[in-house]
Amino acid sequence: MYIPKMNALAEMDDILAFIDRFSFGILISTSSGRVIGTHIPMLANNDAEQLKLHTHIALANPQWKDIEGQEVLVIFTEPHAYISPTNYIKEESVPTWNYMAVHLYGHVSILHETDQIADVMRRTMVKYEPTYYEKWLELPTDFKQRMLKGIVTFEVAVTEVQGKAKLSQNKSQEEIHHIIQDLHASSLASDSLLAEYMERYARKEH
Template sequence: MYIPAFNKFPDQQEAVSFMQRYSFATIITADHDVPVATHLPFLIEQHDDKLVLLSHFAKANPQASAIINKPVLVIFTEPHAYISPSNYEKETNVPTWNYLAVHAYGKASLLAEGNETAGLLAKMINNYEAGYLQQWNNLPDDYKQRMMKGIVAFEIVVDDLQGKQKLSQNRSVLERENIINTLSKSEDSAESEIAKYMSKLK
């Protein structure tokens, strides 16, 4: 990902926190030089010095078998906003877009069917809807086994993490204030989120 120095996330932890907040991401692989993508929810975990991403495919998805021991890219991105040149001090400016994104590269490996897959599902339920965990635990075992037979669980150990926050860092203080004021008044939640991220950089 092209990242000018002033657009970099300040540190890895900031990037990890962003990934955990916007954890519905896109996993991309290549099949005979053709990009293939699937949209999945992820768990983002830190194990000592390792960053690990966990999720699962539908077993019928051909990409489930294409990730084994191959390089993969997972893209995390969510809030973004159109930036009008009306926010700038001079007329000789053009529109742009502000956004945040994290690209995580790594190698994927499959989790074993049975306990490892069940453990991942329990963690994902606890992360996304903890109140459902008791209901899941009380479901008949044969039903849960059938559900788990329809998925392929996997993990990715990240070996390259690239984070970009394009938030008008190259504009003047007045222009940044204009953009924040404009976006914070918007009824679009993504635009108001960008305003909040910009305010944090002050």
């Protein structure tokens, strides 16, 4: 990912928080010489020194068949918005797009042990709907086993982390203020969310 120095999202605490909040990522690998991707929820172990991701895909999804040992790319991205040049002081300005994204590179290992698979499923349910996990525990064992046999679970051992926060850092404080106001006035929830991140990182820099 192209990351100008001013746009670098470098603090691991920020990156881990971003992954946790926007955990529906894109897993990109290759199969038969072709690049393929799957949109799936990801769980991070939140260990900055040995970061690992855990996830699962459907057994019917052929992406898993060639993925063992591959270096893959996982992309997390969410708040983004069009930025109008009307927010700038200079008339000779052009539109742009502000956004945040995290790219993780790593190597894949398919999990085969029943307890490993069950743990990933437990963590997934507890994260997204803990009350359902309590119900899951009470479901018949044969049903749960059938469901688990229909998925492939794996781990991504992260080898490289890239974080980017393109938040108008090259603009004046007055212009950033105008952009934030414009985004908050938008009817799009994602615009307001981006404005919140702009406010947060503007405070960090001053």
